[in-house]
Amino acid sequence: MASKDPGPSSVWSDLRDALTQPDPETTGPLTFCASGPVVRALLGVHVPMALALCWVAPGPAVWGQWLAEGATLAVPACLAWLLCMCVLLARWAPLAHAAPMVQGAAAATSAAAITALVWWPLHRAGLAPGDTGALPPTLCGAAWGWALWQVERWRQRARMPAAAAARLADLQTRIRPHFLFNTLNSAITLVQLDPDRAEELLQNLSDLFRAGLGQLDQPTTVAAEVTLSQRYLAIEQLRFGSRLEVDWDLDPAAAHAMLPILALQPLVENAVRHGVEPSDKGGRIEVRTRRRRDRVLISVTNSVPEGPTRHGHGIGLASVRQRLRLLHDLDADFRSGLIEDGRWRVSIGVPA
Structure with a gap:
């Protein structure tokens, strides 16, 4: 017997559940206020950036210079994002108990916005690399924010x-x-x-x-x-x-x-x-x-x-x-x- 195709109501019901139901495999709201997420966030910024620069830097001196220039953008954006997520999850109950899809979207969106806000004045002052506009660092910030949120979620589910x-x-x-x-x-x-x-x-x-x-x-x-x-x-x-x-x-x-x-x-x-x-x-x-x-x-x-x-x-x-x-x-x-x-x-x- 052929199975029935899910109707529009079933699709919308599944989408509504994904947007409203909390993750049943977690034991409580996530937190980014502790030292563990801060250490993992800073390592998650510097380690990939250092490895990526190894492929393009012509020598150790240039690699160190580029890494320092990248840190002028990455560290302020990283700390600002951690503060933002800490305040949102601690003070805003709807987000703290929201579905994983909503929390992940909030993490990526806030990381993208903060990256753009940090990158623009540094770029205008000549302290941030890049001359292709704010879109590439903004997309990198969004991907990084979602990845770090996912790491913290996996860690909590491991409890x-x-x-x-x-x-x-x-x-x-x-x-x-x-x-x-x-x-x-x-x-x-x-x-x-x-x-x-x-x-x-x-x-x-x-x-x-x-x-x-x-x-x-x-x-x-x-x-x-x-x-x-x-x-x-x-x-x-x-x-x-x-x-x-x-x-x-x-x-x-x-x-x-x-x-x-x-x-x-x-x-x-x-x-x-x-x-x-x-x-x-x-x-x-x-x-x-x-x-x-x-x-x-x-x-x-x-x-x-x-x-x-x-x-x-x-x-x-x-x-x-x-x-x-x-x-x-x-x-x-x-x-x-x-x-x-x-x-x-x-x-x-x-x-x-």
């Missing part, structure tokens, strides 16, 4: 498969059979002795499982991560008792910074497993948050037991590091290692 892999890694390191077994045994014991505490224990366990089985591609806040970590440590406190000492030093100004889900709890769990559990004397864990200007710093420090210690596989730390990079790009900082007094510290830095 979802990466989050799926991170979910598996988190489940492997967090939902451990003996942790679940010990928690349920503690709850059974408390049912008769202290029913309210048993209910609180099971509620904490439920919250941990809900977070571990939830959507890891959606960001959360420092305050929510601290609450989840406190629930985990409340469970472990029943098992270790006085052997587990916890010191919370929390800055209220850091509470609203964005983190990936389950970014702090795996660090706290590692501190328990490697700093408290192997030691007969127990250990001490310090969780600290601070806001410093436009940065939020988070650290988890634990005592290191004497004698040989077991080493983990680093799956949990790698998962947290990966998801921090996907959420905050180059603005995320993740460090771990021994500090001066022989303790182990894992620190995170994110934009405030």
Whole structure:
């Protein structure tokens, strides 16, 4: 049976959907305000220009001169376009949540307009190369703006498969059979002795499982991560008792910074497993948050037991590091290692 040709109404319906429906494979609005897009934009300008000039420049001296002349046009246009896209996507909700076709057209159009505006006065002053009019640099600017927008879109879409892999890694390191077994045994014991505490224990366990089985591609806040970590440590406190000492030093100004889900709890769990559990004397864990200007710093420090210690596989730390990079790009900082007094510290830095 011959298939029916799509009618005009079907074509217009598909075009309307393409112009109005947001991209279902992205996890939120794009942003060009961070350092990552700025670095990629500047590299996206200079690297192709430098390679193209290699084919036409008669020598290294001329190549350097032409590259410098090209940068007088490219750098101002690049920075102006980044500022324009940053303001539009942050302040204009219809564009921030528009369909990919609309956002791509806005990126290309704004890049073309800014290129023309920057090129014309520089060309009149004799600082910009070219004598064929503003059309060639304008078209180059439009193509470059669309290409960089597409790169940022692809990067954001890559969060979802990466989050799926991170979910598996988190489940492997967090939902451990003996942790679940010990928690349920503690709850059974408390049912008769202290029913309210048993209910609180099971509620904490439920919250941990809900977070571990939830959507890891959606960001959360420092305050929510601290609450989840406190629930985990409340469970472990029943098992270790006085052997587990916890010191919370929390800055209220850091509470609203964005983190990936389950970014702090795996660090706290590692501190328990490697700093408290192997030691007969127990250990001490310090969780600290601070806001410093436009940065939020988070650290988890634990005592290191004497004698040989077991080493983990680093799956949990790698998962947290990966998801921090996907959420905050180059603005995320993740460090771990021994500090001066022989303790182990894992620190995170994110934009405030």
